[in-house]
Amino acid sequence: MIFFLHGIGERGTNAWKVAVHGPPKVAPKMTNFPFIVVFAPMPEWRVVVHRRAHDMLDDVVERYRVDQSRIYLTGLSMGGFGTWSLALEHPERWAAVAPICGGGNPLYTLSYDAKRRAALKSLPFWVFHGDKDEAVPVQNQNEWSRR
16 A cells, blocks of 8 residues: 655645646556555645544545555645655655655654654664755755764
């Protein structure tokens, strides 16, 4: 299963607005896409809310045949920031993490115990960010990746 967090431009009441980027865009066009894709649409006035994301994930795992050892987390821009945060919050939930154009607050990591930070370091990451990104500076992700 792929759990995808969308960017700030995809917030709103139209849940399919998230299909302009990432797995929700690609999956319907493929005839043999071997993943369940889950995305958590956010209203205009919100950013990623961790409890809501985890509740949604719990619901999907309960309803569908999901191999819990093969749940992958990814997100774009605002969702890239959420990806780092959710990975740190519950590193045991993810098989691998792929933040895109994200980053995070270095002080956020200090609020978690050493065991959780160590689990995050052993989690496979594949980080994407372009040098020409004008919305989110690539330095944010570079700094966060080194932590």
